[in-house]
Every structure is written in structure tokens, then in C-alpha cells.
Amino acid sequence: MGNYTITVLPGDGIGPEVTEQAILVLDAIASRYQHTFTYHKRLVGVAAIEAEGEAISDESLALCRQSDAILFGAVGGRSDYAGRDKVKPEQALFKLRKGLQFFANLRPVKPLKNLLSASSIKPEILQGTDLLVVRELTGGLYYGHLEPPVPGKPSEIRQTEHGTEAIDTLLYTEAEIERILRVAFEVARDRQKKVTSVDKANVLSSSVLWRQVANRVAAEYPDVAFEHLLVDACAMHLIRKPTSFDVIVTENLFGDILTDEASMLAGSMGMLPSASLGTQKTAHGRLGLYEPIHGSAPDIAGQGKANPIAAILSAAMLLHYSLGLKDEAFAIEAAVAKTIEEGYRTEDLREAGATIINTQQMGQKIAAAV
Amino acid sequence: MGNYTITVLPGDGIGPEVTEQAILVLDAIASRYQHTFTYHKRLVGVAAIEAEGEAISDESLALCRQSDAILFGAVGGRSDYAGRDKVKPEQALFKLRKGLQFFANLRPVKPLKNLLSASSIKPEILQGTDLLVVRELTGGLYYGHLEPPVPGKPSEIRQTEHGTEAIDTLLYTEAEIERILRVAFEVARDRQKKVTSVDKANVLSSSVLWRQVANRVAAEYPDVAFEHLLVDACAMHLIRKPTSFDVIVTENLFGDILTDEASMLAGSMGMLPSASLGTQKTAHGRLGLYEPIHGSAPDIAGQGKANPIAAILSAAMLLHYSLGLKDEAFAIEAAVAKTIEEGYRTEDLREAGATIINTQQMGQKIAAAV
Ligand SMILES: CC(C)[C@H](C(=O)O)[C@@H](O)C(=O)O
Ligand SMILES: CC(C)[C@H](C(=O)O)[C@@H](O)C(=O)O
Numbered sequence: 149m150g151n152y153t154i155t156v157l158p159g160d161g162i163g164p165e166v167t168e169q170a171i172l173v174l175d176a177i178a179s180r181y182q183h184t185f186t187y188h189k190r191l192v193g194v195a196a197i198e199a200e201g202e203a204i205s206d207e208s209l210a211l212c213r214q215s216d217a218i219l220f221g222a223v224g225g226r227s228d229y230a231g232r233d234k235v236k237p238e239q240a241l242f243k244l245r246k247g248l249q250f251f252a253n254l255r256p257v258k259p260l261k262n263l264l265s266a267s268s269i270k271p272e273i274l275q276g277t278d279l280l281v282v283r284e285l286t287g288g289l290y291y292g293h294l295e296p297p298v299p300g301k302p303s304e305i306r307q308t309e310h311g312t313e314a315i316d317t318l319l320y321t322e323a324e325i326e327r328i329l330r331v332a333f334e335v336a337r338d339r340q341k342k343v344t345s346v347d348k349a350n351v352l353s354s355s356v357l358w359r360q361v362a363n364r365v366a367a368e369y370p371d372v373a374f375e376h377l378l379v380d381a382c383a384m385h386l387i388r389k390p391t392s393f394d395v396i397v398t399e400n401l402f403g404d405i406l407t408d409e410a411s412m413l414a415g416s417m418g419m420l421p422s423a424s425l426g427t428q429k430t431a432h433g434r435l436g437l438y439e440p441i442h443g444s445a446p447d448i449a450g451q452g453k454a455n456p457i458a459a460i461l462s463a464a465m466l467l468h469y470s471l472g473l474k475d476e477a478f479a480i481e482a483a484v485a486k487t488i489e490e491g492y493r494t495e496d497l498r499e500a501g502a503t504i505i506n507t508q509q510m511g512q513k514i515a516a517a518v
Numbered sequence: 519m520g521n522y523t524i525t526v527l528p529g530d531g532i533g534p535e536v537t538e539q540a541i542l543v544l545d546a547i548a549s550r551y552q553h554t555f556t557y558h559k560r561l562v563g564v565a566a567i568e569a570e571g572e573a574i575s576d577e578s579l580a581l582c583r584q585s586d587a588i589l590f591g592a593v594g595g596r597s598d599y600a601g602r603d604k605v606k607p608e609q610a611l612f613k614l615r616k617g618l619q620f621f622a623n624l625r626p627v628k629p630l631k632n633l634l635s636a637s638s639i640k641p642e643i644l645q646g647t648d649l650l651v652v653r654e655l656t657g658g659l660y661y662g663h664l665e666p667p668v669p670g671k672p673s674e675i676r677q678t679e680h681g682t683e684a685i686d687t688l689l690y691t692e693a694e695i696e697r698i699l700r701v702a703f704e705v706a707r708d709r710q711k712k713v714t715s716v717d718k719a720n721v722l723s724s725s726v727l728w729r730q731v732a733n734r735v736a737a738e739y740p741d742v743a744f745e746h747l748l749v750d751a752c753a754m755h756l757i758r759k760p761t762s763f764d765v766i767v768t769e770n771l772f773g774d775i776l777t778d779e780a781s782m783l784a785g786s787m788g789m790l791p792s793a794s795l796g797t798q799k800t801a802h803g804r805l806g807l808y809e810p811i812h813g814s815a816p817d818i819a820g821q822g823k824a825n826p827i828a829a830i831l832s833a834a835m836l837l838h839y840s841l842g843l844k845d846e847a848f849a850i851e852a853a854v855a856k857t858i859e860e861g862y863r864t865e866d867l868r869e870a871g872a873t874i875i876n877t878q879q880m881g882q883k884i885a886a887a888v
Contacts, residue, residue, distance in 0.1 A: 224720075238720050268757050273638045289688065290721055301685075303723045312692040314727035315671075318659065322682040348771070350594075350608050351660055353673045357684035380778035387638050387757065387782040401718070405775055408750035412757045 150432070151184045152471050155215040157192040157208070160237060161444025162454035162507075163221025169456035169511025170219060170463040173483070176518040177467070177476045188215065193223030193237035193444070198230055203240035209247055212437075216430045217470035218244070219463060220439035225446035245285050250424035250437055251324070252331040253283040254465070255407045257390075259414045262488050266415030266497050269387060277413055279393040280335060283403025284328040285424055288354075289318045290400050320354045320399065322361055329365040331425070332397035333372050342373040342394035346382045346402055358399065379406070386410055407441060416496040417442040418455025421462035423469050432472035438462040448495075452506030455494040457484055460514055483517035520802070521554045522841050525585040527562040527578070530607060531814025532824035532877075533591025539826035539881025540589060540833040543853070546888040547837065547846050558585065563593030563607035563814070568600055573610035579617055582807075586800045587840035588614070589833060590809035595816035615655050620794035620807055621694070622701045623653040624835070625777045627760075629784045632858050636785030636867050639757060647783055649763040650709065652702040653773025654695075655794055658724075659688045660770050690724045690769065692731055699735040701795075702767035703742055712743040712764035716752045716772055728769065749776070756780055777811060786866040787812040788825025791832035793839050802842035808832040818865075822876030825864040827854055830884055853887035 156171065158164035171187065178185050190208040191199055203223070212218050223237040244250065258278045264271040292303020301317040329345070336343045345362040347355035359376055366374040377385070379402045385392060386406065390413050398406065411417045420441045428435040440458030448454055461484060468477035487510070493502040494510050505513070526541065528534035541557065548555050560578040561569055573593070582588050593607040614620065628648045634641040662673020671687040699715070706713045715732040717725035729746055736744040747755070749772045755762060756776065760783050768776065781787045790811045798805040810828030818824055831854060838847035857880070863872040864880050875883070 236720070268639050268643045270638055270640055292721075292723055305723050305727050310691060310693075312727065314690055314722075314724040316688040316722045316724050318686040318688065320684055321680060323680075348774075350606070351662075351771075352684075352686045353662055353675050354684040354686050357675050357682065380774050383753070383775045383779035384782055384787070387779065401721075402775075404718075404750050405753045405772075409753035409757065409779060412754055417754070 149182050150471070151186070152217070152432075153186045153188065153215045154466070155208075155212045155218045156187045156189045157204070157218060157220045158189065159193040159221040159223045159444065160195060161222055161225045161446045161449040163193070163223065163444055165450070165507050166440060166454050166456040166459035167219060167221040169507060169514075170459040172511045172515045173460050173480060173518060174463050176515040177479065180479070180518060181473070181476055183473070192220070192240045194226050194229045196240065197235045197237065201231065201235070203235055203237050204243050209243060212244065213248060213428070213435070216432065217435065217466045218437040219466060220244075220437055221459065222440065222442065222444040225444035242291060244437055245424060246291055248428065248435065248437070249286060249426040251284060251286040252328055252425045253285040253403065254335070254423045254425065255281045255283060255410070255420065255441060257281070257410045257413050257420065260419070260485055260488050263415040263419070263497065266499060267413055269390075269413060273388070274390060274413055277390040278340075279390065279410065280339065280395050281403055281407050281410060282328065282332040282335065282395060282397040283407060284324070284399045287320050287324045288400035289316050292316055318352070318354050320357065322357065325358050325361040326365060329362050329397060332395050333365060333369040336372045336395040337369070340394035341371060344375050344377050344382070344393055344396045346377050346379050346396055346398035346406070348379050349376070350378065354399070382406060383409060386413070411441060416455060418458050418494065418496045419461070420458050421465050423462070423465040425469060430470055433470045436466065436470045438466040452508060453495040454507045455496050456507050456511050457514075460484060460511070479518055480514070483514045486517045487513045519552050520841070521556070522587070522802070523556045523558065523585045524836070525578075525582045525588045526557045526559045527574070527588060527590045528559065529563040529591040529593045529610075529814065530565060531592055531595045531816045531819040533563070533593065533814055535820070535877050536810060536824050536826040536829035537589060537591040539877060540829040542881045542885045543830050543850060543888060544833050546885040547849065550849070550888060551843070551846055553843070562590070562610045564596050564599045566610065567605045567607065571601065571605070573605055573607050574613050579613060582614065583618060583798070583805070586802065587805065587836045588807040589836060590614075590807055591829065592810065592812065592814035595814035612661060614807055615794060616661060618798065618805065618807070619656060619796040621654060621656040622698055622795045623655040623773065624705070624793045624795065625651045625653060625780070625790065625811060627651070627780045627783055627790060630789070630855055630858050633785040633789070633867065636869060637783055639760075639783055643758070644760060644783055647760040648710075649760065649780065650705060650765050651773055651777050651780060652698065652705065652765060652767040653777060654698040654769050657690050657694045658770035659686050662686055688722070688724050690727065692727065695728050695731040696735060699732050699767060702765050703735060703739040706742045706765040707739070710764035711741060714745050714747050714752070714763055714766045716747050716749050716766055716768035716776070718749050719746070720748065724769070752776060753779060756783070781811060786825060788828050788864065788866045789831070790828050791835050793832070793835040795839060800840055803840045806836065806840045808836040822878065823865040824877045825866050826877050826881050827884075830854060830881070849888055850884070853884045856887045857883045
């Protein structure tokens, strides 16, 4: 019974086809719960570079800022476009994340019970896994590629008297660390009440500060269990004992690596949604950007092989975090689980006994189940 | 029939007990092949901090430099030692790596066929895995903790007008990148002739330079297949398709994370050796440092539960790379495989049907098999 505006950025490769299915499912929610979703579609990535000369235009960014939420597909993958020497499609992500200050990236990993066998990990190890990675998204080694460069934080290739060298800078302020830790502890309170803070404090100064701040914030949440873990050990434990985790909080690049690794627990990257949240409030929650964690997968684009579930579950996170519609979000999750339970699979999850359907059919099944 | 001197640095936690077994096996090799190994044992890690005030003394470093090879156990794990505010045990590793310019860290992962079931990964995925990670070991984000600090490469926590911040610097020169790439291509020639160079070129300037240099070096090895892979994708493929890799080459911190992850393919960290090589030649090969990739594991130290195989296989790499004794190295590998085949396991590899033996017994079995 509410009215909501969603900026839709389908992007490149399989982005448009999976986003289309997410919208189909949102429309099913709209009619079941009598909401009105107004979609504003804009170009992003290679499509935007070719048409507008930028990976995302300032006008599109402004539109994002005014909407209740942003639904994002994927960017990149093609290297044969005009302007490729000047603009990279990933710039769109950096501009959105940095421009809208989406500092908290939430990546839940909860393998569906009917998909345990699809993973490379043994089912008995996976059983019961339900973790959430909270990745810092606007600091660290990233954003060197942004113009103008950040003072005191070089990212460049340069000539010196000893030859060519390249430099990147990992910088975190105490305030940046503190706010992401708070997000982790807050979401842990709604979950199993355990936070694992991941760093490399035996090597990095930034991790030493991270650990100090984490200890200070943790003291304010005595009801939440807390531990530190080195990033290398975490890469190991994710495979060996994934059920030992509830909320993992970590810096930008560690989060990038660990979430791709963790995606393997769910059988396929095609299953995993994400939310990027900042501080900007909307009428019903926080402004956020929602995207599947998979990329543009140009090799399978346009063939109906892409799994739309990551995009559809991203739409569920959108309902939950930006629109405050938790029941509706849960209805989508239940519809996905039901469709998988009935044996329907896209190509990435092919296994004996499954009924393989295409991208569009998967979207329709899930929309119908809603 | 040769004479060789080996500096032995047992270190902390389980370091001494696993190193002792490696020496037992080296002694078995000495008597079978009529070599003479002279061992010089020195303190390292917490043991050295307490006795000598430093994680490794200059005198021990000098001794290392004069020997044919260094056998290293593990450092760290205890936090209750005198001087803990001033010196960290990891300093020993940094000083050895940086001081002796061990820039190439070789970490082979080849799960034994009788241990496939010990891994969290499904046996059918593991079957045939035989990969080698070549990790750059003296550059990148590391070494901020070394004194004196490297000019132009800050690693510090500092006060600014906006509050406290922490910075680390990721710096690579073209020459550093080139030499590690060459190691990768050279070892690939003795293996399956495939190199995967891992970076984050869509974000980091250092990775953009890494990729340029890698392309240039690759052109000199037309007989070796070559590909680039983003670090996040690599973290995924390691689990999904480990058999697709032969040699993986990457920068310091990526290598740290990916090798811990890859260790899970072998069933236990307790199985994985490593070699750190530089440019210093010895009479029979290159000076190198050999260590299990596991740490000091203080929780199980002194209980006979530690798996000495990683240390024993490290001794095999020592024979191969620093002493040029390839047959002898192979004899150790065969003895390990035979002992595992006979069903003997340490605690970390407990499974139904296995005969659990302690650290010392495992060393003795393998020495006897030599
Ligand atoms: C495309 C790339 C820049 C991006 C990142 O590294 O953040 C992606 O890997 C992700 O995880 O969203
Ligand atoms: C102990 C630590 C400093 C070290 C590293 O990060 O290099 C360890 O994890 C390793 O992989 O050898």
C-alpha cells in the first residue's frame, strides 16, 4: 500500500536479463501486497560509456540519490567498446559507492538445503551455514582510480631514478573503522549475536588500528560474542568450518576476496545477493544499492543461461533494508526456496535429477510462487 | 657423499617438535645416501626475544647467510613473554625474508590420494590437483613494521586534524615484479607449463603494472600457457576447479591469503611445506629457508598432536632446492606417501579406519620408510 521509486541500472552482459527477472518478481510482490513500485531505468557501465561518455552520468547519480533504492545488474566484461582507454565500466561502481557513501556492503551466505550438493564443499561441512559478511566499501586500497586523486593517498604508476614503480595506499580513519564495526554489531543483534573481525594485524598498521577500534566498539555490545581472526586463517576456516561464523566484518579488499570464496559455499555465485548501505535515510529505511555479487559474465550473456536468483534475492534485500518491507522480503526468499525445492535449476546448478530451465523461466516460476 | 651445513631455527609452539622429526628424517637420508649434514641450532621467535632481546639476532642471521640452507619451525603464538610490547616474534620472519632477500616463496599443494577424503572439498573436485603458488615475499604491503621504515612507503598510525588514521603502502618496482614472474615461468617449465598470474588490475595501480610486466615476461616463454586472473575470482576457482591450476604467481598478501585457502585442499595445513628462495647461490643450489606453512599452534604444543609432515616435506624441498639432491628429496616424498598409505595419521587427520599416532611416531615411521 506504499509508493516507492527504484532506480534500475541493468548494465552490461547478463545484467539486463537478470535484472528483468528481479523486476518481474518485484511486480508480483506489488500486486500481492498492493504496493506501487515506480522504476526509473538508466544506463550504466559500457552501455553508458558508449552513449554518454561516462560509466555513470551525474544526472543518473542524482536520480539514484532521490530514489528509495537502487537495483543494479552488473558492469564490465566487454573490452571492444569506444572510449575503453579512457573510461572503465567499474568506475560506475566506484562512483556509486563513493558518491552515495555506501560504506557498508552486506553479503549473506546461506546455502539452501536443496543446494548443498551443488557446492564443491562436502554437504556435512556446509549443513547449517548461515553467515553474513559486512565488507567496508568506501575505504582501504580502493578509489585510487577515482578522479581527482585523494591527497596523501597515492595510487599511481610512476618513473623514478630506479625505474618504474607502482604504488597503492591503504588508508583508514578511526571514524571509518568505527562506523562499519557498528553496522556489524547491530546486524549481529538480529542474528546469532557473534561478530568475527578479520584483519592482518601481525603485518599492517591499518589492521592494528582496526583491532583497537573493534575492541572498543565490541565493549559496547556485551551481548554479542566477539573474536579477531587473521585474514589468512579466515580464508581457511571459511572452508573448514563455515558454520562457526555468524557476522564477519572486514576491510574492503579482504571482503572482496573472502566473499567470492564464501560464494562457493552456496553452490554458485548465481545465488548470492548483496546490499550496499550508507547513511542517507529514505522515508522507510536507508538508501541502498542492491546487486548480485556475480559480474557481467559476457560469455553467457543473452543465452538464457544466467541464474537470476542472485538478482531476485537482491531485490528481497532492497525490500528489507531500503523500503522496510520485511514480510515482502521474506516472501521472495520463500518463493526462491520453494522453486529450488521443486527441482528447478538454471545451467550453473546443473545436476542429476534437476529440471534445467532458462533465466526467464526461473524468474517466472519465482514470481508465480510469490 | 657431500657435506652440508644447515641452520636450524625451531622457534615456538609446535616448531621444535616438528623440526625434530624433520631432522630425524634428514638423518635417515644422510645414512642411506652417505651425506653429512651439520646442524647449527639457533633461537628464533619468542624464545629468542626472551633470551636475546630480539626475534632473531644479527649473529644468527649471519650464520644463516653462511649455511647451505635454513630449516625453520614456527614463531609466535604466546603473548605472555617479557618484551612483548617492543618486539613481535614475526619480526624474525620479516628479517630473514628481507635480510636474506628471499623474494620467492614456493608453496606446492598436491593432495595425497589417500588423503582426498580428509579435505572439506569433495574428492571428485580434488582428484588430480597439483598446483604451486609462487608468492612474492619481500614487497607489497609487508615490511612497514621493519625498522628503519622504508622512505616513501609509510606504515603507521598517526594523528591528523581529522582524528586518528592508519596507513599502509603497497609498493612494487618493475624489477621486483619481473624477477618473481621469471621464477614462476622457470618452475612452470619443469611442471605442466601453465602460469596463472593473479592480481586486482581493475582496482590497483600496482596490479596494472604487474599485468604489464607479466605480459612482457610471458612473451619470452612461448612454450608456457599463460593467463591473468583477478584475486577474487582466484579465491573462487581454487575451490571450484583446483585442477585447472599449475603455477599461480601473485603478490605478497594475495599469496598469503590464497595459500592458506589452498592448504584446505590438502586436508590439513599440517601437510604443506614451503621454500623461500633468493638470489644467493650456495655450492649446490640457492640459499633457501624451509618451513611448514602452519604456525606455532600453541594450543597443541607439547602434546604430541602436531603433524610433522609439513616440516618433513619442507626438509625435502631443502634437499631439492638448496642442496641439489633431487633423488633424496623424492625419497622423502615417497616415504611420506607410503606412511599415509599404510593408514597412519596424526590427530589433525583423524578419520574412521586410520591409526592415530603421535608426532614422534610419525617422524619415526617416515624415517624408517626412507
Ligand atoms: C568489479 C570490482 C571492482 C568489484 C570490487 O572489487 O569491489 C567486484 O569484485 C565486487 O566485489 O563488487
Ligand atoms: C606470520 C605471518 C607474518 C606470515 C605472513 O603473513 O607472511 C604467515 O602468515 C605466512 O604466511 O608465512
